[in-house]
Amino acid sequence: MAKVTHLCATCVYAFGHPLDSDSPGEHHSTILGHCRVDMHSTTEAIQQAVQEGCFICSEVWKVNEQGLVIRRDNNKAVDHERHLPAKYAIDYYFGGRGQFIGFCILDGPGRTSGLDLMTKKVAESIHGSPWPPLDDRTSSLRSLDQAYGWLTSCCFQHPSCSALSKSELWLPTRLLDIGSEGDGLWRLRVVTQDGLHTPPPYIALSYRWGTEPSIMLLKSNIDEFCRGKYITDLPQTFQDLITVARHFSIRYVWIDALCIIQDSPQDWVFESSTMRDVYANSFCTIAASASSGPEGGLFLVSIAFEDKAPEDFYIWDSDYWLRHFDRSELHTRGWIFQERFLSPRVLSFGHDQIMWECMTDSKCEGFPDGVPSQESDKSYHALSRLAAPREDDQEPLFSERTFQTWKVLVEDYSKRSLTKPTDKLVAFAGIAKLFQEGTGDEYIAGLWKSRLVEMLNWRVTTPGPGAVDYLAPSWSWTSVQSSVTIEYMPAIGDNVKLVSVMAIETINREADPTVGSIRIRTGPYVAKVYLDTSPGNWDENRRLFLLPIILYPLGYPETGRCLIDYLILEKHSSVAPDIYQRIECCQTDQYVKDDDVKAIFEDEDFDQAIFGVKAQFSVIGIV
Structure with missing residues (x-):
């Protein structure tokens, strides 16, 4: 002790x-x-x-x-x-x-x-009432019974937590049949071949792969997996998942390493496009929050203290949930992000206790009735509302509220790490699919067609390493390996778009439009850069261009004062003369004439000084 x-x-x-x-x-x-x-x-x-x-x-x-x-x-x-x-x-x-x-x-x-x-x-x-003492193991009967109580309460009392699930019956392509208590084997079941006509409930696993997975589904071992393998030969996290599932009387589980053919690019592409449904339709998602890989297990030993009489003081950690759940090692990973937010219910096995999150509640063994002052992030993001919009909802496809939800999710996701930077779009594709179903909008490499101009206005908050491989078009936030923020501000007057999107061209690669260009009507202005220090590898003949994209009124139009957001562009290496790429963004606080702004959209041949610069408006492409 x-x-x-x-x-x-x-x-x-x-x-x-x-x-x-x-x-x-x-x-x-x-x-x-x-x-x-x-x-x-x-x-x-x-x-x-x-x-x-x-x-x-x-x-x-x-x-x-x-x-x-x-x-x-x-x-x-x-x-x-x-x-x-x-x-x-x-x-x-x-x-x-x-x-x-x-x-x-x-x-x-x-x-x-x-x-x-x-x-x-x-x-x-x-x-409220003081929190109860924690058991020294999260595998204790008391801990698992507490978790099962949260689960059943959510299923029967939280209708909004089921909104993410499909209305029709749905199952993944493959599931793992773990049998019942006492069975020593698990078996791979192919849903379309094994007669699972009435979809059974299943539990999904959210975990870190680690460096070298010890067992994976391959084209060469599918038949072997279907015949059955010993549960005791599985990594500890997988074994512990089976223990929890059986305690909950659930016979089927889904683990990506064992349900997706890892050496089949075609199967991986197809299955990765179904992640929105895999997690949203799970009975519950179990998160191995305290383990760095499959061998770490779910059940860790808690810190035990000597038995003694209750003290007069209690310690309250104002960041309790943030530190025990949001900032756990598991949730710093990019792929885990959509697994968490697409799952109606997540049961997380941490270092010293089990934690629960659904669309309604945030609970843990320390606060079994709910963590004080902690609202579920799922409720805040209103994901259930996206999945099941109200019939009387008269808001546009991508409303201000939906925009702000997307903004928060993008900014949060961009902070997460990925082993393969090229996964940045596909690891977020399930979230995008949910928004697409809820809005009917068109998804374009991390942006949405109906709000494309506003979403061009993103910037890096914490610079990361430069991309070695091509990730996405330069105008998309998914093109950088850095945390980002979308700078768009809700209208405090009539926000004015200073560019018009004329065409969008994308090439569908690996189930996501990661290669593409946009053509917009505008007039980029030449910007000359004067360096204060030694130029290093800077080319003094390098030409940059300012592209104003959106105007936010402050005192405008009465006083003319406004904020204007710009993209900073440079010519692309393409042979076409009117092709640019984004390299940065900036904002100015300035005064403009109302007539100048209106002329952008009212006069096709407009050619005069605007914002103090002479420019000829034309159609350009950004890649």
């Missing part, structure tokens, strides 16, 4: 310090009285406390280790692999429903993240 960790002198001081307005430190006038005492002013001091085993400092430091805090030191190079906190502080809150202490890491003037420690009475008044 592990010993209860001790506290460092700084954290011990926090308990003995009076919780009142006479406390030292910076005072803030808020609804809850608040004063802050700066402690552990150096990174070395925090790390020393962690090394000595201070529980609170260790938990706060985990926030930094998971990359949630970014420090930007002046005159120091920023290490993008590991960001150090700016300051460690203790907050005292008093008044309102009670008193509690906050231990936090600061990055600038505001509180970034940390833990709140409060009395039992305050904890119950804010978060």
Whole structure:
């Protein structure tokens, strides 16, 4: 049994310090009285406390280790692999429903993240009944029964969680038949050949492949898999999945490595295009959140503490769900993103507990009735509404709400890593298919036809490595190996598109339009670049072009003030003279004449100074 960790002198001081307005430190006038005492002013001091085993400092430091805090030191190079906190502080809150202490890491003037420690009475008044103790293994009967309770409750009480499933009966091409309790073999079943006319429920697995998968479905072993293989020969994660499925009385499971023919490009392309349906129609998706590969297993040993009488204080982690679920090793992977959001129900086996997420709830063993202040990301993204739009919904195909949902998903997905960068479009194809079904819009290499101009306006937020292989057209966010944001702002007046899309040309490759061009009516303006430093490999004769794409009114048209977003283009190596490629974007805050903007669309032969530059409008292509 592990010993209860001790506290460092700084954290011990926090308990003995009076919780009142006479406390030292910076005072803030808020609804809850608040004063802050700066402690552990150096990174070395925090790390020393962690090394000595201070529980609170260790938990706060985990926030930094998971990359949630970014420090930007002046005159120091920023290490993008590991960001150090700016300051460690203790907050005292008093008044309102009670008193509690906050231990936090600061990055600038505001509180970034940390833990709140409060009395039992305050904890119950804010978060409800205290959370129960965790078992030391997620394979315990109590843990699995708790998970099954969440599952059955969702199936019977959450109609919105079934909206992602197809209305007609649907099954994957292949399933694994695990038999019943006591059977030692599993068998591959081909749905169309094995007479599964009444689709049985199945469980899907979400996991990391690791470096070298030990077992895969190949053209050479299909017959062997159909005859049956020993369950004990499977990787530990697969064996544990079978244990969970049998506990839930589910006979069939779906694992990509064993249900997709891995050495058949044709089968892989077809099956990857069905991911939207595979996960959306699963009874539940099991996520191996704490394992780095198939051998890691679902059931890990939790940290156990000595039995002792309940204490007067409880610790509340304000980033509890974020750290235990969203930031788990599994969910940093690109392929896992659509597996999570397309599955109506996800049961995640973490380091120390099982966690549950459906379209309605976010729960875990620590908070079996729901994590306080945590709304399901699935509910926020309104994916069920896309899958089953209301009959009286009069919004356009790609409404503002749908646009914002897409924007958040794209930005979140772009932060995930992929072993093969060329998978960037196909690993997101299931999400795109869901939007296509819900809107009827046309999907074009990561963008949507009805909102194409607005979606051209994306930019890189954290530069990544340059693409070695061709990924997508330069105008698509999928062409870069970096996290991105879509800069479009909802209309605060009449947003004005400054380009017209004349034609869209794509070549369908591997089930996704990753090669293509758009032709637009516009007038790119020559931009001369003057460098302040040695040009390095910069060609001084290189010509760049500014392409205004959208105008956002601020005081426009009354005052003429507006924001204008531009793409920065350069001529493509193509022999055609009017072909460009995107290299960057920019924005200006400026004043324009209302007549100039209107003329873009009202006069086909418009040729005069606009935005202070002389330009002849024409049709150009961007690849």
